[in-house]
Amino acid sequence: MRDVAVIGVGQSIFGKFPNRSAASLGGESVSAALADCGIPPKAIQVAYAARAYDANCTAQGVLKEVGIRALEMVNVENACAGGATAFRGVWKEIADGRYDVGIAIGVESMTTSPIAGKLIPPEKDDLEGYLGMTMPGMFGMVARRQMEEYGATVEDFAVVSVKNHHHGCLNPQAQYKKEFTVEEILNSRMICDPITLLMCCPNTDGAAAAILCSMDVARKYTTQPIRVLASTLLTGDYKYLQKDICASPVGRKVSKMAYEMAGCEPKDIDLVEMHDAFANEEILRYEDLGLCKPGEGVALLRSGATKIGGRIPVNPSGGLLALGHPLSASGVRTICEVVLHLRGQAGARQTPNAKVGLAHMLGGLVTGLEHGVTASIHILAR
Amino acid sequence: MTAVSREDAMADVVPVREGIFREEAAGGLLLGNKCVSCGRIYFPKTEFCFDCFEKTMEEVLLSRRGKLYSYTFGRLPAGHFQPPYAVGLVDMPEGVRIFAPLKMTEDKPFRIGMEMEVMIDELWQENDTRVIGYNFKPV
Numbered sequence: 001m002r003d004v005a006v007i008g009v010g011q012s013i014f015g016k017f018p019n020r021s022a023a024s025l026g027g028e029s030v031s032a033a034l035a036d037c038g039i040p041p042k043a044i045q046v047a048y049a050a051r052a053y054d055a056n057c058t059a060q061g062v063l064k065e066v067g068i069r070a071l072e073m074v075n076v077e078n079a080c081a082g083g084a085t086a087f088r089g090v091w092k093e094i095a096d097g098r099y100d101v102g103i104a105i106g107v108e109s110m111t112t113s114p115i116a117g118k119l120i121p122p123e124k125d126d127l128e129g130y131l132g133m134t135m136p137g138m139f140g141m142v143a144r145r146q147m148e149e150y151g152a153t154v155e156d157f158a159v160v161s162v163k164n165h166h167h168g169c170l171n172p173q174a175q176y177k178k179e180f181t182v183e184e185i186l187n188s189r190m191i192c193d194p195i196t197l198l199m200c201c202p203n204t205d206g207a208a209a210a211i212l213c214s215m216d217v218a219r220k221y222t223t224q225p226i227r228v229l230a231s232t233l234l235t236g237d238y239k240y241l242q243k244d245i246c247a248s249p250v251g252r253k254v255s256k257m258a259y260e261m262a263g264c265e266p267k268d269i270d271l272v273e274m275h276d277a278f279a280n281e282e283i284l285r286y287e288d289l290g291l292c293k294p295g296e297g298v299a300l301l302r303s304g305a306t307k308i309g310g311r312i313p314v315n316p317s318g319g320l321l322a323l324g325h326p327l328s329a330s331g332v333r334t335i336c337e338v339v340l341h342l343r344g345q346a347g348a349r350q351t352p353n354a355k356v357g358l359a360h361m362l363g364g365l366v367t368g369l370e371h372g373v374t375a376s377i378h379i380l381a382r
Numbered sequence: 383m384t385a386v387s388r389e390d391a392m393a394d395v396v397p398v399r400e401g402i403f404r405e406e407a408a409g410g411l412l413l414g415n416k417c418v419s420c421g422r423i424y425f426p427k428t429e430f431c432f433d434c435f436e437k438t439m440e441e442v443l444l445s446r447r448g449k450l451y452s453y454t455f456g457r458l459p460a461g462h463f464q465p466p467y468a469v470g471l472v473d474m475p476e477g478v479r480i481f482a483p484l485k486m487t488e489d490k491p492f493r494i495g496m497e498m499e500v501m502i503d504e505l506w507q508e509n510d511t512r513v514i515g516y517n518f519k520p521v
Contacts (some may be wrong), residue, residue, distance in 0.1 A: 005395075055437075127398075127426065128460065128481045130398060130461065130462075131469070131481060131482060131483055131515065132401075132456060132460055132461065132462075132463045132467060132469045132483050133469065133481055134456065134458075134460045135438055135459075136456075137454050137456055137460070137469055140454030140455075141451075141452035141453060141454050141469075141471060142452070142495060143454075143511075144452045144453065144454065145452050145494075148494050189457070190455075190457045191457055192454045192455065192456055192457065192458075193454050193456060193457075194454045195454075225470070238432050238477070239416070240422075240424075240477070240478065244453070245471075264392065284469070367481075
């Protein structure tokens with residue numbers, strides 16, 4: 001297996017753009033990634049693209065915008081981990097030696113999709129979805145368990161949102177650049193008790209792209225290749241095996257796999273970009289990722305360690321809560337953010353002297369399987 | 383009024399899913415199945431045992447009561463449900479955790495651990511059809 005590096009990253013504008021097509025948003029992110037590493041479109045040999053809604057030949061539609069055609073293109077859907085799945089697809093192609101240079105794209109146009117303005121619906125025949133299960137509903141039920149079993153309070157959940165919105169203010173590419181107080185978060189519209197509107201990620205249109213390259217070839221294009229230490233993707237088990245809905249069995253397994261593959265431990269990680277679709281979820285993932293011991297997520301949050309400037313900044317980009325969450329784009333976008341920190345190019349939100357970073361994604365509700373049924377972690381290093 | 387009352391015989395009545403519940407004089411019953419080899423119980427029924435891949439499964443009637451594991455109130459419309467509506471997870475003595483709509487009562491606010499009882503009830507109406515399913519209410 002060959003060493004693989006990320007040499008170029010790009011993000012489109014994030015927000016609500018009913019007049020922009022997915023191809024146009026995707027094209028913007030690809031152009032940014034090409035410009036970032038200064039390689040010509042012709043250098044790209046393979047492409048993977050992720051999109052969840054209204055998807056049809058996404059890679060082809062995006063890449064024709066920038067003059068890339070006539071090569072192997074693969075389209076994937078994998079809930080919120082779609083972008084991470086596309087990235088891993090390109091990583092595998094290059095690690096296995098099939099190609100030297102490839103691009104991973106994640107794109108979503110939520111406002112032009114059939115679910116615009118609605119909660120993300122479950123699959124049509126999904127029994128629990130039929131009976132009223134929704135994503136915020138699930139996380140509302142999880143939140144009550146966190147309060148019952150782990151001493152979390154609604155203020156803790158609000159603090160996560162305050163933190164990530166503060167981070168978003170430092171990121172010129174964030175959908176929301178606005179500070180909020182704990183009171184404002186708690187007093188926003190109730191969605192699924194105790195989850196309020198400002199504890200939920202917004203609907204977002206946007207795209208992200210990453211250009212990967214074998215390490216030998218990378219040195220031709222850049223003096224700052226960012227090495228992919230670990231690439232993992234795993235599906236969860238049957239739900240009856242998940243006793244505690246506050247712990248993600250697949251999240252913990254994939255985290256163990258990633259640290260083993262990277263040859264490092266949680267204490268070696270300098271920053272984390274993760275799936276914070278709901279504010280209370282971030283606290284659970286601290287534990288899944290081993291940033292603290294099981295049951296100590298609330299204490300880690302309260303210590304301030306996960307703020308920018310803390311021991312282990314989490315979601316310095318603003319996270320899904322403030323930066324926005326174009327579903328399939330987020331799995332590529334989190335990797336792009338980690339790359340910027342490892343290069344020292346993250347501006348006001350830079351993690352000082354970051355050497356190793358972790359990008360996490362988790363998503364998907366399927367009756368009978370654990371919630372957050374697909375999980376992916378990438379660990380990158382300079 | 384229960385779902386299977388005869389008062390409204392004009393309207394079509396359809397179950398939200400075939401074969402997963404029925405109503406008897408004593409009340410609602412959820413139908414699961416059990417692996418004859420390892421004893422694991424499933425709801426809804428499975429074709430075979432996901433644990434040991436045994437193909438022979440026998441029907442079991444779940445207990446009518448379980449304990450509320452968690453709950454929430456939906457404040458946005460979701461599918462056929464108009465806000466506010468309550469949903470929750472109920473742990474049954476057979477070892478299965480069931481997601482279901484919850485019936486709100488005036489005198490018994492939901493709390494984790496409280497005893498819940500299964501009811502067969504109309505969940506919503508579609509055109510001229512009454513869709514029947516199960517929910518849980520505080521005992």
